[in-house]
Amino acid sequence: MTTPLFDAPSRGRRREIDLTPWLDDAKAQARFRAKVYDPGLPDACMPWLRTISSSGHGEFHLGPGGSSPVRAHRFAWLLHTRGAPPPVVMHHCDEHSCVNPHHLLAGTVALNTLDYYRRGRHGGSSPLADPRGRQQRAEAIKRAINEAETPQAKLIAYRRAIEIPRPWREQAGQLAIPAPVDPEPLPGQLALF
Known part of the structure; x- marks a missing residue:
């Protein structure tokens, strides 16, 4: 018999919930993995592609009928470790x-x-300093990946979405993207500068 793995109460859920039935269910695991983007890069973040909470964390609904969601990163940690749920599952990458x-x-x-x-x-x-905020950053990543059609386009969209916008640099005259360099003059042309 498997030891029950209870997830602590969270916003919107006042009681602990035993996640063991979902952690042991192949269909639930497949449903979970279908909501994750794996860019196939070593050590890359794997962003959640469905419901995003106001704090920028993914939310995994355990079943049909609007069941109470659990934080997707907590479910992933439990699925991987099968250990007792800690009070907090921390992100080493800071990507909520x-x-x-x-x-x-x-x-x-x-x-x-x-x-x-x-x-x-x-x-x-x-990523915590993104001016879009945690939720909008996560939503931008999710939207960019979901809108791309090919694996290569998804990877490009993901890389662009994780870039932190720096509008204040442009206002201060420091472009985030280097200005284009004028090409070398062709033979017979005069260089203007």
């Missing part, structure tokens, strides 16, 4: 919609906060 189990760590609220500051994630280079 990522469900790659190799990017997920067991932790606590205090450890998650300490990790955030220790790694300097409050600065401008982290």
Whole structure:
């Protein structure tokens, strides 16, 4: 007999829920994996492609009829480890919609906060500093991948969607994309500059 794996209460759900039946169900696992984009790159994030919460995390509905959702990254961690659910499943990659189990760590609220500051994630280079906000970033990634048709187009769309917009650089005269360089003059042409 399998030990029940209870997920802690969350917003919208006031009670613990035993996830064991879904973790052991091949159809539920296939349904879960169908909602994940795997770019096929080593160590790449695997973004969730369906419902995104206001915090930018994926939500996996366990069954039909509008069942209570569980956080997709928590379900991925449990599916991979089969360990007792920790208070917090932390993202080493800082990408809230990522469900790659190799990017997920067991932790606590205090450890998650300490990790955030220790790694300097409050600065401008982290996905957490995206001016779109966590939910809009996750939605942009999901939309870009879902709208692309071929695997190559999905990968390109994914890479573009994860770029952090820097509108203030353009306002300050620092273009995020380098300006095009004038080509070398052809033989017989005068260089203007």
